Amino acid sequence: xxxxxxxxxxxxxxxxxxxxxxxxxxxxxxxxxxxxxxxxxxxxxxxxxxxxxxxxxxxxxxxxxxxxxxxxxxxxxxxxxxxxxxxxxxxxxxxxxxxxxxxxxxxxxxxxxxxxxxxxxxxxxxxxxxxxxxxxxxxxxxxxxxxxxxxxxxxxxxxxxxxxxxxxxxxxxxxxxxxxxxxxxxxxxxxxxxxxxxxxxxxxxxxxxxxxxxxxxxxxxxxxxxxxxxxxxxxxxxxxxxxxxxxxxxxxxxxxxx
Numbered sequence: 001x002x003x004x005x006x007x008x009x010x011x012x013x014x015x016x017x018x019x020x021x022x023x024x025x026x027x028x029x030x031x032x033x034x035x036x037x038x039x040x041x042x043x044x045x046x047x048x049x050x051x052x053x054x055x056x057x058x059x060x061x062x063x064x065x066x067x068x069x070x071x072x073x074x075x076x077x078x079x080x081x082x083x084x085x086x087x088x089x090x091x092x093x094x095x096x097x098x099x100x101x102x103x104x105x106x107x108x109x110x111x112x113x114x115x116x117x118x119x120x121x122x123x124x125x126x127x128x129x130x131x132x133x134x135x136x137x138x139x140x141x142x143x144x145x146x147x148x149x150x151x152x153x154x155x156x157x158x159x160x161x162x163x164x165x166x167x168x169x170x171x172x173x174x175x176x177x178x179x180x181x182x183x184x185x186x187x188x189x190x191x192x193x194x195x196x197x198x199x200x201x202x203x204x205x206x207x208x209x210x211x212x213x214x215x216x217x218x219x220x221x222x223x224x225x226x227x228x229x230x231x232x233x234x235x236x237x238x239x240x241x242x243x244x245x246x247x248x249x250x251x252x253x254x255x256x257x258x
Contacts, residue, residue: 115217
């Protein structure tokens with residue numbers, strides 16, 4: 001099935017509802033009408049149904065209630081939006097309430113069984129890991145890729161590395177971690193989320209990203225996962241499309257900070 005509308009229906013009915021239940025491990029999830037609000041120790045998240053079912057002043061009041069909860073806590077909050085959702089003016093109303101848009105990404109969905117073709121890599125080895133030293137090496141690799149301190153990502157990986165629903169894969173060459181990626185199985189669904197893939201500059205263009213996708217796809221198939229989902233940047237979108245992923249919508253986080 002490569003029909004974008006059918007893939008979007010599967011994403012909306014399975015992946016999105018599961019996301020707010022697992023957004024911040026251990027954090028309480030509160031309902032406010034059509035919204036789910038997750039309150040974590042360092043900030044929170046808000047997400048809703050594809051159709052919130054409220055408009056105008058009622059929607060403005062709903063937005064302000066979420067903002068005020070986190071204002072009282074002195075914490076930031078991210079409200080995730082999707083371009084196909086209703087009401088269509090939600091982004092404008094979030095901005096009016098003081099939320100600021102961050103980078104837009106394209107939600108891409110593909111069938112795991114169609115992504116498993118092996119990729120020949122010269123001088124590069126892929127392996128799965130849960131080792132703390134490897135996780136720190138991943139952080140070092142990302143810091144070099146992005147030219148900034150990415151130790152916070154390593155810290156998050158440390159908190160989930162032993163989760164049986166998380167598979168971390170490193171690509172090694174010449175004794176270095178040159179890239180990494182992970183598969184996060186979404187509990188209770190047919191979805192697996194694909195994250196990572198940033199590669200050191202001199203190792204790009206050698207098929208590492210494609211190989212990481214294929215490796216994780218084979219794991220997903222073994223675990224009975226039907227769909228793979230990626231929130232893709234503009235850099236990775238063309239690669240994913242060539243692999244068979246389909247763009248189904250875009251997502252933009254809106255963040256309010258005290």
